[in-house]
Amino acid sequence: GAVVSQHPSWVICKSGTSVKIECRSLDFQATTMFWYRQFPKQSLMLMATSNEGSKATYEQGVEKDKFLINHASLTLSTLTVTSAHPEDSSFYICSARRTGTGGGGGNSPLHFGNGTRLTVT
């Protein structure tokens, strides 16, 4: 159990266009999902926390108008990279924790999608 599906797995787009990435929890509900960004041979950097039914919480330095996050249901969060530029090229990974298991200091693991490789030309 605890499968997170992320789509697409890779996408190539032209500068100035927008790209939407979907993250679905297939067999559990997730009130909260997290979006990370990873550069080659580097660690994961938290971009934002996606909250079902409310606005996302963005980390410092992440442009909320550029990286639009929508969490319309308990099983789906989307990340839209707007007006993409080559410097947005990266590996984007979503993750989720089962609803009801995050209390007490996050004493449960995150479940990750397989990531989306975005290349902006």
Next chain:
Amino acid sequence: SQQGEEDPQALSIQEGENATMNCSYKTSINNLQWYRQNSGRGLVHLILIRSNEREKHSGRLRVTLDTSKKSSSLLITASRAADTASYFCATVYSNSGYALNFGKGTSLLVTP
């Protein structure tokens, strides 16, 4: 900012050998988690060790935690080529969503 720092950054061993990776962190924690990432893929949870635990085992994995030194280690015994991956330690962000803050990772290469 990165909470955890793993060392070594890269480790190359032969099948059958043991691999040890270390992680240091900066703030107090409720738990520390280890994840594995195969190249170009998402992360897979390996082990969660709580702050009141000192050692935990799962199959060929052994994790230790020393809260006085703010450090943890991951030992993979009898390594296999399929263990080749990057390994990250993670602690919980001090935000309401309990996101994870990942270390820089150790890249492990196991050669046949």
